Amino acid sequence: MTPGLAARLAGQKHIATPRRETPFHPRLKELSETNDWYTWAGCKAPHSIFDTELEYFCIRSQAALFDISPMMKYRITGPDAERYLNRLTLRDVRKLAVGRVQYTAWCDDHGHVLDDGTLFRLDADDFRLCCQERHLPWLLDSAIGFSVTVEEETEVIAGLALQGPTSFSILQAAGFAGVDALKPFQLARFPHEDAEVTISRTGFTGDLGYELFVPVGKALSLWDRLWTAGRLHGLKAIGYDALNRARIEAGFIVANADFVTAEGALRTDRGRMPDEIGLDWLVDTEKPFFNGRDAILRARERRTLKHILVGLEIEGNIPAEHAIVYHRGKREVGLVTAAIWSPLAKRNIAIASLERPFGERIADDLCVEIYAMRELQYRKLMKRAKIVPRPFVRLDRRTFTPPGRF
Amino acid sequence: MTSFDVIIIGGGHNGLTAATLLGKSGRKVLLLEAAGNVGGALHGYEFHPGFRAGGLAHIVNRLDPDVAKLIGLQAELPEILPTVALSETGMPAVLRGAYGERTDGVTAAEAVRFSELREKLLFQAGILKRFLKRRPPEIGAVTAGDMAAFASAGWNMIRRGREEGRDFLRMLLMNVADVADEYLTDDRLKGLIAFDATLGIHLGPRSPTSLLGLHYRLTGEAGGAAGAQFMPRGGVSALAAAFEKAAVSAGVTIRTGTSVTRILADRGETKGIALASGEEISAPVVVSAIHPQMTFLTLVDAAELSTGFLRAVKNIRSKGNVARLDLALERVPEFSGVLPEDHRGRLVIARSIDHVENAFNPAKYGEFSEDPVMEITVPSLADPSLAPAGAATLSALVQFAPYQLGEGWEAGKPRFQKVVLDVLERHAPGIGKFVLGSSLMTPADIEACYHMSGGHWHHGELQTDQLLVNRPVNAACRYSTPLKGLYLASAGSHPGGGISGLPGFLAAQSILAGERR
Amino acid sequence: MGSRMKRYDVVMIGGGHNGLVAACYLQRAGLDVVVLEKNDWVGGAATSRELTPGFTYSNCSYVCSLFRPEIMRDLELPEHGLQVVAYEGGAVFTRDGDYLASYRDHDSHRREFARWSKRDAEAYDRYARDVTRQCRFIQPLLMRTAPDPFSFRPRDISELIHLARKFGEFTPSQIAQTLRFWTMSISDFLDEYFETDVIKAYLALSGIIGTALGPMSPGTAYVLLHHYMGEVDGSVGAWGYARGGMGAVSRALASSFQAWGGTIRIGADVEKVLTRNGEAAGVVLCGGEEVLGKLVVSNADVKRTFLKLVDEQDLPDTFLHRVRHFKMRGSSGKLNIALDSLPEFPALPAGSSCIRGDLHFTDSVERMERAYDDWKAGRWSADPFVDMVIPTQLDPTMAPPGKHFMSCFVQYCPPKVEGRDWTDADRDAFAETVISQIAEYSPGFRERIVHMEVRTPREIEEEVGLTEGNIFQGELTFDQLLFNRPVPGYAQYRSPVKGLYLCGSSTHPGGGVMGAPGRNAAAEILRDLRLGTKHMSQAHDVI
Structure with missing residues (x-):
């Protein structure tokens, strides 16, 4: 349905702000020392706030506040919501209890991953799906034959990630009583002013942490509530660059960085099946039919999977981002999609996409070719690489319930 | 739960063809038809007391020879009927033999x-x-x-x-x-x-x-x-009987008046069907000889099909343009300049290319033609049982009449009927006086009566982008579908509509060849 | 005269942009080329003309983006003065007082579409990706000679294999989708992605510009591709203005040609192609002068060339039959307007960038199709589709300070009015139809008009020589594409007359200021002469 004339005329103003500002932007702008912004889903988002290095250590040693409002959020409601999502996504949604969160992914008919994300079961017939890319047409077309309503709520719900060892203490200090009972991937609703905030024990850092969702009108007051409570717990606002380091350590992948999404791929060979990007564990073959099922099972049966995603540990300390991976120093077998020197593990780590059978049956004799630009000269380095399990860093505090007070 | 080797949904000629072929192979076949009798578009109905329409199809021009043999149609050469291009002002042009082996009424050079x-x-x-x-x-x-x-x-x-x-x-x-x-x-x-x-x-x-x-x-x-066309002895309805007889003698169990409400499936595999009564019948193979959109959008649980596939199915263009008019006439009509025996053929009213083009234009916008084009047969000449002695039936396929009329067919139908009758009157002066009764079926009526989405007799536009590997959609173009064990066999599949029997024939061959997907 | 008469290596009939491109390449290969142009200026349909003091009109083609960068580079057009001023976006005005704008910035574009439909705004990305995928397949074919499937020559066979291989790079479902795309109507194609009328109307226009088809005609999805070919690796369908008008393209080509020693003769109207023993030997100009050449290349369209300039007796019957039935029905007209001030469009917010781009008034596919119905009936559209640009906002060289030049491309406009020739009264009535449409959205528009040039297919044929005023030198329907363009068996720029070649848009890959037909023709000629083509860039790889 086309919106009415009045709504459309009011919308014409969008051109005055070619980059949308998130509900937390006033606070971020105030705090920003580096003034270093990028565009995330059409929103102005910080690369860094004051110093990426220090911001990273806030995640691991204190607490960090990261604005996740630009993340796409879809609300799926209705009597068929569970059946609908079960057909849509790879995991069994019937097993997702009310008040729980599932990390999941979904595919097109050819079994190529459209995106990964988190699915929140707010109620029996009420779900929220959060992800990186836009999927409204796909989600609406998936609703053919189901009694569900799909609504995008990205611009009406603000989101914050509160991550780091002291995050629990901050929530307690902020007065969110009962938050201690939250187990990983569990959510609960808490009063905030005259509204509600949904807090889930989830995150993208591999650390103890929470994600908070609140109507945009209450965004700033929520920020302030946390900020005040966090003063004594080392709370800092951070940008994406620091978060990205933490997520690599945690071994998480990012759509259109570590793999190309099926709808984004222009070139025919870029689509990836779950098994090709380390998401094979999400595929539930026992559950009812879901999008991509046949193609995935057929590829497994016929052994036609072409790629595999692996964690690499690379000798030395020079990050190997976008380096080519070789076997026996000669044969190109893949590409590093993300890499950092891990400050926590004190290791040079990387996520790489390899062509099978490398990374699958052949795991030895790998090396990466790093071009390190130093004062306008490339140092070409051939460094040995070893396949290691992800996450690269495993922190007990992430799962401990009730969480420790740090 | 009873069980069969194969269940066929839809007793049109394609469903019957598939059933016969599969029955002959020794499989235990059940054919389910929602209507009171099989035959689909070949099946006639009484539209005025004492007058029957022969069926949606009113002439036969593409019955496949192998299908004809399958249903035991005699091999002898049928009488090839002429096509008469009527003219409002002068004499008609007549194509004789197979699509005008000889032409009458045109100049020698034009011939x-x-x-x-x-x-x-x-x-x-x-x-x-x-x-x-x-x-x-x-x-x-x-x-x-x-x-x-x-x-x-x-x-x-x-x-x-x-x-x-x-x-x-x-x-x-x-x-x-x-x-x-x-x-x-x-x-x-x-x-x-x-x-x-x-x-x-x-x-x-x-x-x-x-x-x-x-x-x-x-x-x-x-x-x-x-390119030849003919009328089977006893009319089109006789053909329906032949199809049915062949299926029965191939051992097919036929249940009419039986509506399928669900194709049962689990994790992408067909299990059988459920009826309106709640009865469930199991079979590893289900053949849907009804419209692909009806099959996938109403019979199969969306949870058993993938999003991209359903999106493609939804995009099948299948809005009919042809209305069907049946007239009960006091006596055999006489079209100007047409020889009496040529009335047994196909009479076409299309004065010129522009006439057809101009008739098409309104259909693009949900309007009907004020000056439509049409083809006419007099079915009672081939099958006298359709009308009382001395009387006649006339059947006209008229286009363009859009499936969705802007003003709505309730209001539009009487107007359109008048438009069509006026055209007929111009070509057969006086015909209006002999009309005892009439029935006009718009594409919307055809949809309701023959269970064809959009009232489209090809079960989907027969245009380049919906042919071959894209008919009805790419993922189901080889009769098997993404749902294992479910096959398509209607005109919506390759090669398309018309009374050919080929979609049913090829679908059955696919199943016999053992390819499950 | 006789033996002392100069004999050129190549005589080029017509100095349109394709003629000049071919001439440049041939001259650079060491041949002595003369370009014969009937008008007093070169450029054909890519011209700038001062028809009223102080105003430069791009009076036929008006935007420039299809021109192949490889050709620009080979012929050093920037060094010869060509500047392309990029412009972004545009807008369709809707009858309810709103508009739909388009922007280069992805997010602005999405948010603009989202005002109309959130779903369509996102569907656009999938649409753009699917269309880009097709463009990536087609684009490399533009600069290759179409293979003849019935010649069985090794080169044709290897080209066919190359094509099949390229096609095979698609996945099976993409192949099926491609087969659909090529034969669909733009309207049906858009229906699969979008729900909003104005969005579909905005996108459909590229499927009909320059063709004698409506948006509901099968094959118009392919035409869309033809217009989207501009920049495959950039954003889909970006356009630019040539600074100084489209004549700047031709001036740069002429300058490049002359810098290498080529000869241009203006006011030289060719009457006949001379043949000796069935081979082309030169041309005869109106007035009787003969210009001799070893080869003759015609930039004129296929009908004009073979039905007017060549003796029928030199041509085989089948060939003649097919040329006669080659379809090049004019479908568009043009208003070039000098304005004493910038028109106002109250619907647009102040300062909107849209006004510098393409402006349209057709807000539904149905209106577009109805406009086509008028054309089919032999009338100009009562509610025409207008593509309007005001390039002087970005290129002040084209008008006196504060004043503006406006180009209005109008569809549909038939080659004949209800079967009879155009009269001046028809032409004026046609102009009035367009002006009143613009005035509905721009109060006071009439009063700003200083001068106006109205071009119906009649004027286009008279001045530019395009038969029936068809701007693509032949419709872009399947039967006239690739190895069928212009005539099956003669789709490789050669003709039944030895030594006579075609290089205009009647040949593969067709119309638009692209230069590819001229370049490809030159390559074939050099191949026949066994001269190298090292100075010609191959099409850039699409990776």
Whole structure:
């Protein structure tokens, strides 16, 4: 349905702000020392706030506040919501209890991953799906034959990630009583002013942490509530660059960085099946039919999977981002999609996409070719690489319930 | 729960063909038909006390010879009926024999031109024909058989001379109007082929690719003569009886008045069907001989199909353009200038290319033609049982009448009926006085009566982008579907509609060949 | 005269942009080329003309983006003065007082579409990706000679294999989708992605510009591709203005040609192609002068060339039959307007960038199709589709300070009015139809008009020489594409007359200021002369 004339005329103003500002932007702008912004889903988002290095250590040693409002959020409601999502996504949604969160992914008919994300079961017939890319047409077309309503709520719900060892203490200090009972991937609703905030024990850092969702009108007051409570717990606002380091350590992948999404791929060979990007564990073959099922099972049966995603540990300390991976120093077998020197593990780590059978049956004799630009000269380095399990860093505090007070 | 080897949904001629073939192979076959009797579009109905309509199809021009043999239709050459291109002002032009082997009522020079064009088109249709009687190739896994078909098509072209081959590739996707203008001068003949190319298709003669509709018609045959048309003894309904008899003698169990409400499936595999009564019948193979959109959008649980597939199914264009008028007449009608015996043939009202084009224009916007084009038969001449002695029935396929009329068919129908009767009156003066009763079926009525989505007798537009590997959609173009064990066999599948039986025939062959997907 | 008469290596009939491109390449290969142009200026349909003091009109083609960068580079057009001023976006005005704008910035574009439909705004990305995928397949074919499927020459066979291989790079479902795309109408194609009328109307326009087809005609999805070919690796369908008007393209080409020693003769109207023993030997000009050449290349369209300039007896019957039935029906007209001030469009917010781009008034596919119905009936559209640009906002060289030049491309406009020739009264009535449409959205528009040039197919044929005023030198329907363009068996720029070649848009890959037909023709000629083509860039790889 086309919106009415009045709504459309009011919308014409969008051109005055070619980059949308998130509900937390006033606070971020105030705090920003580096003034270093990028565009995330059409929103102005910080690369860094004051110093990426220090911001990273806030995640691991204190607490960090990261604005996740630009993340796409879809609300799926209705009597068929569970059946609908079960057909849509790879995991069994019937097993997702009310008040729980599932990390999941979904595919097109050819079994190529459209995106990964988190699915929140707010109620029996009420779900929220959060992800990186836009999927409204796909989600609406998936609703053919189901009694569900799909609504995008990205611009009406603000989101914050509160991550780091002291995050629990901050929530307690902020007065969110009962938050201690939250187990990983569990959510609960808490009063905030005259509204509600949904807090889930989830995150993208591999650390103890929470994600908070609140109507945009209450965004700033929520920020302030946390900020005040966090003063004594080392709370800092951070940008994406620091978060990205933490997520690599945690071994998480990012759509259109570590793999190309099926709808984004222009070139025919870029689509990836779950098994090709380390998401094979999400595929539930026992559950009812879901999008991509046949193609995935057929590829497994016929052994036609072409790629595999692996964690690499690379000798030395020079990050190997976008380096080519070789076997026996000669044969190109893949590409590093993300890499950092891990400050926590004190290791040079990387996520790489390899062509099978490398990374699958052949795991030895790998090396990466790093071009390190130093004062306008490339140092070409051939460094040995070893396949290691992800996450690269495993922190007990992430799962401990009730969480420790740090 | 009772169980069968194969369940066929829909007792139209394609469902019956598939059932017969599968029954003959020794499989235990159950055929379910929602209506009170089988035969689908061949089945007649009483539209006025004492007067019956023969069926949605009112002439036969593409019954496949193997299907004819399957249902035991006698091999002897049927009588080929003429096509008469009526003229409002002068004498009609008549095509005699198989699509005008001889022409009457045109100048000698025009007759030569027509026969040149006819020969060219028949040659081109002959190239295409081999692809109509095979499953569309599987892209990426083209078989030796597919290659052989391509090679033989290529060889045929070359053998005929390079220029014929070049003309084939040039003309294949042309519009019929430009071809008609290139070869003919007589408006009646041009109007006729423009009409024949677009009948039942949402294209005007000036729409690119419209020539393909004529090619399609010329791939049909009767008694071995390409482009011929005939009326079976006893009329079209007799054909329905033959199809039914063949199925029964092949051991097929037929249940009429039985509506299927669900195709049962689990994790992408067909398990059987559920009836409106709640009864469930199991079978590893279900063949749907009804419209693909009805199959996937109403019978199969969306949770058993993937999003992209359903999206494609939803995008199938299947909005009919043809209305069907049946008249109960006090006596046999007389069309101006038409010989009495030619009334047994097909009478076409399409004065010129522009007449057809202008009739098409309103259909694009949900309006009906104020000056429609049509083809007319007098079914009671072939099957006297349709009307009381001395009286007659007239059947007209009229286009263009859109499925969704802007003003709504309730208001539009009486107006449209008057428009059609006025046209008939101009060509058969006085006919209005003999009308005892009438029935006008719009595409919306056809949908309701024959369970065809959009009232489209091809079960989906027969246009280039919905042919071969894209009919009805790519993922189901080889009769098997993404749902294991579910097959399609209606006109919505390759090669398309008309009374050919080929979709049913090829679907059954696929199943017999053992390919499950 | 006789033996002392100069004999050129190549005589080029017509100095349109394709003629000049071919001439440049041939001259650079060391041949002595003369370009014969009937008008007093070169450029054909790519011209700038001062028809009223102080105003430069791009009076036929008006935007520039299809021109192949490889050709620009080879012929050093920037060094010869060509500047392309990029412009972004545009807008369709809707009858309810709103508009739909388009922007280069992805997010602005999405948010603009989202005002109309959130779903369509996102569907656009999938649409753009699917269309870009097709463009990536087609684009490399533009600069290759179409293979003849019936010649069985090794080169044709290897080209066919190359094509099949390229096609095979698609996945099976993409192949099936491609087969659909090529034969669909733009309207049906858009229906599969979008739900909003104005969005579909905005996108459909590229499927009909320059063609004698409506948006509901099968094959128009392919035409869309033809217009989207501009920049495959950039954003889909970006356009630019040539600074100084489209004549700047031709001036740069002429300058490049002359810098290498080529000869241009203006006011030289060719009457006949001379043949000796069935081979082309030069041309005869109106007035009787003969210009001799070893080869003759015609930039004129296929009908004009073979039905007017060549003796029928030199041509085979089948060939003649096919040329006669080659379709090049004019479908568009043009209003070039000098304005004493910038028109106002109250619907647009102040300062909107849209006004510098393409402006349209057709807000539904149905209106577009109805406009086509008028054309089919032999009338100009009562509610025409207008593509309007005001390039002087970005290129002040084209008008006196504060004043503006406006180009209005109008569809549909038939080559004949209800079967008879155009009269001046028809032309004026046609102009009035367009002006009143613009005035509905721009109060006071009439009063700003200083001068106006109205071009119906009649004027286009008279001045530019395009038969029936068809701007693509032949419709872009399947029967006239690739190895069928212009005539099956003669789609490789050669003709039945030895030594006579075609290089205009009647040949593959067709119309638009692209230069590819001229370049490809030059390559074939050099191949026949066994001269190298090292100075010609191959099409850039699409990776």
